Amino acid sequence: MSTKSTLYMKPFASHTITKLQETELIKPNESHQEKINPKNMAKSLNMFIAALSLIALSPLCLCSKAYGTGGYLFPQFYDHSCPKAQEIVQSIVAKAFAQDPRMPASLLRLHFHDCFVKGCDASILLDSSGTIISEKRSNPNRNSARGFELIEEIKQALEQECPETVSCADILALAARDSTVITGGPSWEVPLGRRDARGASLSGSNNDIPAPNNTFQTILTKFKRQGLDLVDLVSLSGSHTIGNSRCTSFRQRLYNQSGNGKPDLTLSQYYATLLRKRCPRSGGDQNLFFLDFVTPFKFDNHYFKNLIMYKGLLSSDEILFTKNRESKELVMLYAENQEAFFEQFAKSMVKMGNISPLTGVKGEIRRICRRVNHAY
Numbered sequence: 001m002s003t004k005s006t007l008y009m010k011p012f013a014s015h016t017i018t019k020l021q022e023t024e025l026i027k028p029n030e031s032h033q034e035k036i037n038p039k040n041m042a043k044s045l046n047m048f049i050a051a052l053s054l055i056a057l058s059p060l061c062l063c064s065k066a067y068g069t070g071g072y073l074f075p076q077f078y079d080h081s082c083p084k085a086q087e088i089v090q091s092i093v094a095k096a097f098a099q100d101p102r103m104p105a106s107l108l109r110l111h112f113h114d115c116f117v118k119g120c121d122a123s124i125l126l127d128s129s130g131t132i133i134s135e136k137r138s139n140p141n142r143n144s145a146r147g148f149e150l151i152e153e154i155k156q157a158l159e160q161e162c163p164e165t166v167s168c169a170d171i172l173a174l175a176a177r178d179s180t181v182i183t184g185g186p187s188w189e190v191p192l193g194r195r196d197a198r199g200a201s202l203s204g205s206n207n208d209i210p211a212p213n214n215t216f217q218t219i220l221t222k223f224k225r226q227g228l229d230l231v232d233l234v235s236l237s238g239s240h241t242i243g244n245s246r247c248t249s250f251r252q253r254l255y256n257q258s259g260n261g262k263p264d265l266t267l268s269q270y271y272a273t274l275l276r277k278r279c280p281r282s283g284g285d286q287n288l289f290f291l292d293f294v295t296p297f298k299f300d301n302h303y304f305k306n307l308i309m310y311k312g313l314l315s316s317d318e319i320l321f322t323k324n325r326e327s328k329e330l331v332m333l334y335a336e337n338q339e340a341f342f343e344q345f346a347k348s349m350v351k352m353g354n355i356s357p358l359t360g361v362k363g364e365i366r367r368i369c370r371r372v373n374h375a376y
Contacts, residue, residue, distance in 0.1 A: 073191030073357060077170075082162035086174060086190075092154045093178040101297045104179030105243025106147040111176035112239070112352070113140060114169070116226060117204040119356025121197035122168035124205070125151060125369040131199075132372070138205035143286065144246060148370065151175065155369045168369035169194035173353045180349075183242055185299030186342035188350055195363035198372045212249045212314040216323040219316060226355050228348070234320055234330040235344040236352065240291040240313075241303035247279035247287040250314050255281055257315075266322045268310040275313075289313060304335035 078085040096103045114124040117135060124141070125148060128134040135141055136148075151171055158166045170192045181187045208226075210219040223233045254276050257264035263272055278287050290296035291313050292303045303317075308331065312318035320327045334341035364373055 073193045073354060073359070075189040075191055077192035078162075078166060082158065082165045084161055085158060085166050085170075088157050088161060089154055089171060089174040090178045092150070092157060093175055094182055096150050097179075097182050102244065103147060103150065104183050104299075105239075105291075106145075107150070107172075107175045107179040108239050109243065110145060110147050110151070111172045112236070113145060113205070113209055114172055115352050115355045116209050116222070118197060118201050119358070120169050120173065120194055120353055121356075121358050121363060122172060122194075122366070122369060123197040123200040125168055125172075126197075126200045126372065127370045129371060133200065133202045135200045135202055135205040138202055138209075140205060140209040140211065147175075151369050155366075159367060164365050164367060167194050167196050167363075167365050169196055169357065171369070176349065176353075180239075180299055180345075183297060183299040185241075186346045188346035191350060191353065193359055194357040195359060196366045196369075196372075197358060197363055198374075210316060212245070212316045213252065214316060216319045216327070219319075220324075226352070228352060228355075230324070230326055231330065231344065232348040232351060234327050234334070235341065235348045237317060237320060238301070238303050238334060238341055238345055240317060241295070241299055241301070242297060243291050244288040244296075245291055245313055246285060247289065248285040250275075250289075251279055251281075253315055254279060264315065264318075266310055266318050267312075271311045291317070301334050301338040301341045304331050304341065307331050308335055 093104070093107065110124060111120070113135075114120055114122060117123060124135045124145070126132055126134055128137070136145060151168065154171050154175065155166075155168060158171070170190075173190050173192070173194065177188060177190050208222060210222050214222075220230060220233055223229065228236075253264040253267050254272055255261070255263060263269070275289065278284060279289070292306060293311070293313075294302040294306065303312075306312055307318060307321040310318065310321075312321070321331045322328070334344075367373055
């Protein structure tokens with residue numbers, strides 16, 4: 001996917017045009033020599049200069065062309081309608097991190113799982129009601145997706161500050177960025193202006209989100225369907241530098257990777273022995289393990305260093321190093337150069353955040369993130 005960029009210029013106020021149009025420069029039934037009233041002309045020139053000044057002083061911003069739509073997102077979207085929006089999100093995310101170090105990884109995952117299903121439209125946040133079957137019930141989300149209450153807390157604070165203005169989809173995008181920064185990762189300007197979906201897709205959540213046991217080609221295909229490429233796949237997988245995974249997500253690597261009753265030979269056998277102590281053949285499905293056992297709460301490049309040592313927890317992690325030459329080279333680059341990883345991660349997050357958002361008059365601005373407005 002190529003993310004197009006353009007300069008967005010805010011038009012000057014329409015009432016200025018109206019006044020210019022209504023200014024009487026010509027009086028009826030007068031000759032051409034008598035048409036110009038000096039006072040009116042001076043007044044009109046002053047207004048024209050003021051209008052030009054408004055144009056010249058209008059802020060320019062870098063806009064992102066959203067993949068799959070005709071709409072544009074831009075970081076300054078709420079500068080006038082809700083100037084404290086980003087500050088509010090950042091503050092609540094910081095407070096949540098202080099109370100629960102797992103929360104940043106959970107918020108990153110929510111944004112990822114949202115964007116891969118029908119685009120970045122906050123459909124993942126909807127509860128089941130009426131004709132809506134919640135994506136929270138899907139295999140990738142059931143018993144693992146979390147952070148919903150925090151998103152509602154952020155939404156409530158924003159509704160008090162500027163009612164019916166900031167979308168839940170934009171809250172997810174901002175919270176993902178802030179979660180990355182607060183754990184030591186890179187920052188980026190988040191293009192904004194998404195609106196919220198009025199429906200969800202359980203089947204999309206089950207089929208479109210990459211699974212821990214998918215093959216390399218299957219995962220890459222799922223990324224390409226979203227307009228993302230192999231570079232995005234490797235860099236975004238680096239978000240597993242923080243967070244946890246359940247025993248049930250990698251058990252087959254320990255006991256029966258290929259259906260022959262043998263463990264995955266691309267997993268360090270010493271590491272596998274440690275994992276088996278809390279992830280038995282049966283039971284313990286919900287036991288949690290760090291995705292990056294070296295620095296589990298710090299956003300850094302140790303995830304890639306682990307892959308090189310064959311200590312990636314999930315099969316979908318380790319295959320980035322073992323199944324494709326180009327992805328292996330990227331893993332080695334990011335393991336060696338954290339700055340290169342950070343730079344690409346920020347670019348890929350913006351790119352992912354541009355997947356098929358609802359803009360303009362499409363969708364709605366939910367007042368409560370877990371349900372559509374007409375459900376009130």
